Amino acid sequence: MTKELWLNLPVKDVLLSRAFFTQLGLPFNPRHTETDATAQCLMIGKTVVMLFPEATFRQFAQHPVSDTQTASQVLISIDAESREEVDALAQKAKAAGGTVFAEPGETMGWLYGCGFCDLDGHRWNVLYMDFNKMPKE
Template identity: 40%
Template sequence: MSKMIFVNLPVSDLSASMAFYTALGFTNNPQFTDETAACMVWSESIYVMLLTHAKWASFTSRPLPAKGASEVMLAITCDSHASVDAMNQAAGKHGGTADVNPMQDMGFMYSRALADLDGHIWEAFWMDPAAVAGAA
């Protein structure tokens, strides 16, 4: 089995969060979706599990972070500058927050951060394939 990541996120409104992540380009895997959780797919190896607060509490007794707090920033690759911009714009258009951190353009790498409906921070970024290969 290849390595995969499942990011688990507590959400206050499961259906609204599903719509938000769909607008960002994720697809839903109904096999792992019910009234308490939704599996949103970014790639063959990256999945986001959106969990109602009650479902989240069944996995941990630790409290949810306070509103406005940052616990992690999840970085996710995009195919181009334009796709980074499109994801950021979709976040703002669909109830999230665009540009929660300053945009970064280092030439070989370009990123913009956004927050989902519950304040989870994502950094959409593009990196020049030549830089990834070590040629830049």
């Protein structure tokens, strides 16, 4: 059936968004050129995140772009290898100009994570799951 999952996100400035995610240490597909008019292809595992200029995104979606200051349409979650990686990504997001809306912390005794907004207000979760502490059913 499917080989990859592609998420398409509208952004106000493609190059600023690319710089933001590069500062987080996330890789881009080198086939995509660096211009402010073309999409950028962010790779997270086998998931592709395409960063499109808002006008291009509107054409593809045939729908207005959501106002991320007043509503969320999606929460994108990525896994981390450790608590330290969660902490580091929260700090990198702040340093790159993002906003941490949920400081790193533990919930349910086995889940450690944080939440941040990128430059365009899209919400991201970074989660470390300690399966050794996960309750058995």
